[in-house]
């Protein structure tokens with residue numbers, strides 16, 4: 049492979065800005081090609097970097113001469129881009145959650161594994177020092193109970209088209225638990241291992257008169273893990289007097305408390321002074337550097353979240369939505 053890594057972007061919205069901002073000053077990387085269903089968005093992003101605009105992910109994968117593809121799409125829009133990358137054996141990075149249709153995501157994961165294709169998924173918290181210190185601690189002293197989630201205020205009306213228009217439509221985003229609390233679900237999986245069963249309740253009808261709004265106002269999701277541990281994770285878009293992000297984990301002799309988007313942590317071990325580790329604020333750059341190093345070398349060992357792994361996180365929030373709909377526990 050040429051020394052410069054040429055990248056194609058499918059999706060030119062908010063996360064395309066976040067990743068290209070993180071990547072643009074890295075050495076030996078070229079933002080070479082962009083496609084977006086909303087062509088003006090693709091043109092605006094491409095214009096910043098002198099990149100070429102393509103009509104479809106397939107054309108980009110076939111003709112742009114890129115070494116890897118970033119797939120930065122809303123949950124409902126996945127499939128075509130991953131298949132295009134797979135069809136041309138191009139490593140790909142997908143933002144979280146990696147889809148909405150679990151069957152489709154599992155098919156793609158199986159093809160990725162069959163081909164041994166290098167992939168990355170946007171669970172950037174796995175690259176944090178705070179998270180890895182907690183993981184190391186809990187590997188010796190297994191986690192038993194976790195609780196946490198994301199609490200935010202009532203959203204504004206959906207925008208007509210393009211960027212962000214999908215978030216408040218549950219049929220497109222999967223709702224806040226699926227789209228946003230997926231970070232916490234993945235973090236708990238990173239600490240506990242895989243899940244066994246999920247049971248969830250949702251609150252609806254409190255947020256009123258928001259055009260285009262069909263997501264739950266709040267949800268509470270109980271998860272049973274294969275290691276015997278349990279978690280309760282929550283989402284809220286109805287906490288207008290204050291909210292935040294939190295994850296608290298207890299083991300027999302430790303307590304781990306993550307706070308804030310940056311996931312700073314307080315680690316407490318029985319009989320020892322508490323240890324604080326602040327979360328990094330350039331986390332997308334850290335995540336992107338790991339993926340790009342893997343693309344450059346072909347060695348994926350530095351990638352902490354792969355596409356197939358992210359599909360197992362996806363299965364938990366899909367099960368939560370199924371449990372909300374049926375009122376029954378759902379096996380994962």
Ligand SMILES: NC(=O)c1ccc[n+]([C@@H]2O[C@H](COP(=O)([O-])OP(=O)(O)OC[C@H]3O[C@@H](n4cnc5c(N)ncnc54)[C@H](O)[C@@H]3O)[C@@H](O)[C@H]2O)c1
Pocket residue numbers: 058059060061062063064083084085086089120121122123125143144145170171172210211212213214227
């Ligand atoms: N890692 C994080 O912290 C983080 C933060 C925000 C969003 N995200 C995730 O990133 C993903 C993208 O979110 P965003 O904020 O960039 O959304 P966005 O709405 O800002 O941008 C999405 C773009 O995709 C385009 N698009 C939609 N369907 C398409 C299709 N079929 N083909 C090509 N382009 C299509 C839209 O026109 C839009 O330009 C979502 O899954 C979201 O959950 C991750």
